[in-house]
Amino acid sequence: MGGAQRFLYELVTHLDPEKYDVSVAAGRAYRPASPDPLRQSDSEARLQRGKQAGGKEELFDKLALKNVKTIKIRNFSNMPGVKNLLAFFEIFWLITKTRPDVIYLLSSEAGFSGSIAGSFYKLLSRSPRWPALRRRLRQGKSFGEAGKKIKIIYRIGGWAFKEPRNIIIKKIYLWAEKISAPFKDIIIVNSEFDRQLAIKNKIASPHKIITIYNGSDINELKFLPKKTACQFLFRKTDPPSEPIIGTIANFYKNKSLDTLILAAARIKVMEKSWNFIIIGEGPERKKLENLIKKHGLENNIILTGAIRDAYQYLRAFDVFVLSSIKEGQPWAILEAMAAGVPIVATNIAGIPEMIENEKSGLLVEPADSKTLAEAMMKMITHPSLANECAKNALAIVKEKFSISDMIKKNEDLL
Numbered sequence: 001m002g003g004a005q006r007f008l009y010e011l012v013t014h015l016d017p018e019k020y021d022v023s024v025a026a027g028r029a030y031r032p033a034s035p036d037p038l039r040q041s042d043s044e045a046r047l048q049r050g051k052q053a054g055g056k057e058e059l060f061d062k063l064a065l066k067n068v069k070t071i072k073i074r075n076f077s078n079m080p081g082v083k084n085l086l087a088f089f090e091i092f093w094l095i096t097k098t099r100p101d102v103i104y105l106l107s108s109e110a111g112f113s114g115s116i117a118g119s120f121y122k123l124l125s126r127s128p129r130w131p132a133l134r135r136r137l138r139q140g141k142s143f144g145e146a147g148k149k150i151k152i153i154y155r156i157g158g159w160a161f162k163e164p165r166n167i168i169i170k171k172i173y174l175w176a177e178k179i180s181a182p183f184k185d186i187i188i189v190n191s192e193f194d195r196q197l198a199i200k201n202k203i204a205s206p207h208k209i210i211t212i213y214n215g216s217d218i219n220e221l222k223f224l225p226k227k228t229a230c231q232f233l234f235r236k237t238d239p240p241s242e243p244i245i246g247t248i249a250n251f252y253k254n255k256s257l258d259t260l261i262l263a264a265a266r267i268k269v270m271e272k273s274w275n276f277i278i279i280g281e282g283p284e285r286k287k288l289e290n291l292i293k294k295h296g297l298e299n300n301i302i303l304t305g306a307i308r309d310a311y312q313y314l315r316a317f318d319v320f321v322l323s324s325i326k327e328g329q330p331w332a333i334l335e336a337m338a339a340g341v342p343i344v345a346t347n348i349a350g351i352p353e354m355i356e357n358e359k360s361g362l363l364v365e366p367a368d369s370k371t372l373a374e375a376m377m378k379m380i381t382h383p384s385l386a387n388e389c390a391k392n393a394l395a396i397v398k399e400k401f402s403i404s405d406m407i408k409k410n411e412d413l414l
Helices: 003-014 042-053 058-065 082-098 108-125 130-137 167-183 192-200 226-234 257-269 285-294 310-316 331-339 369-381 383-400 403-411
Strands: 023-026 069-072 102-106 151-156 186-189 209-211 244-248 275-279 301-305 319-322 343-346 362-364
Touching: 003 023, 003 058, 003 102, 003 331, 003 403, 023 058, 023 082, 058 069, 082 108, 102 108, 108 151, 108 167, 186 192, 192 209, 226 301, 226 310, 244 257, 244 310, 244 331, 257 275, 257 285, 257 369, 275 310, 285 301, 310 331, 319 331, 319 369, 331 343, 331 383, 343 369, 343 383, 362 369, 369 383
Parallel strands: 023 069, 102 151, 151 186, 186 209, 244 275, 244 319, 275 301, 319 343, 343 362
Antiparallel strands: none
């Protein structure tokens, strides 16, 4: 699951079911064409293919285990086009059936189509002709309430107009935010950086934009011991003696995993036989595989594929690295802080609000493989620094990023 799906799962599963009746509507997640590339038996590979062919998706599966009602949106798309219009009608029809008191929107696409659909529903519901229209739509079955007040909340985990895209597409995303902002009652961001960015770009008035940090419940996180995690990731009885550098990231351009691979190549030139583990999946896989092959890193880097509850394996790493060029407030860093793993990350967006350089981790400039390699080496070769950073990061996640605080601040807005 990506950041939006992770936040959604944490929010709806921590709300009091006695107070809130929740339905989750979501689009389809990215599914790789090939099976999990971890070294598998033939039967495991067939099982993985069967899961993909059957449309099994982590978010829907996990919500089903929590007895949360789910609905699939067929027409979500992260690119402007006809599907956005189809998503509008799909969401509008869904609203007329579910009659929500609150529409909670996550991601740019849901924010645009969902806020306009919700506002359109509110406008029609105030019309004296709306009851007749309702009956016609529902074949005589009355639904909705005339003039029903619906609160529309939009939560974004990183602005799409900051992604590495064509300048025209970025402008379209920015204007989509500006156009749809009047239809939203509240806009939530997960870092003060993104709040100030929204104010600077005049997306909405400052009082409408609220910062609520992501939160983690460290008591709910079940980390595997280092040896057990290594046995799974390396398929060996004993973990390797060389340092293990790891990350958890979907294979998207935003994650800049090519920078991490180039940093690994620099370390190899220094005759360091370090191990790199990249847990995740996505459309950049082929590009990353080619880059690994180009630099002769096939024996140094493992692309595990997507692994459910990947955070469990964090303690296999001697250092956790996040090489992203665009983020909001990453869940993976919260989990690495909670796991007590030393962190090296890029100095972007909300990350400096989580990690203080040289105190609770090391921060480097984005898309710079040289400084990333140097920071990783510094963390490995200075164990006292690594231990101090990990200790401080654990204290910060307990104090500043609790799940209870995140849920309470969201509940106050419902």
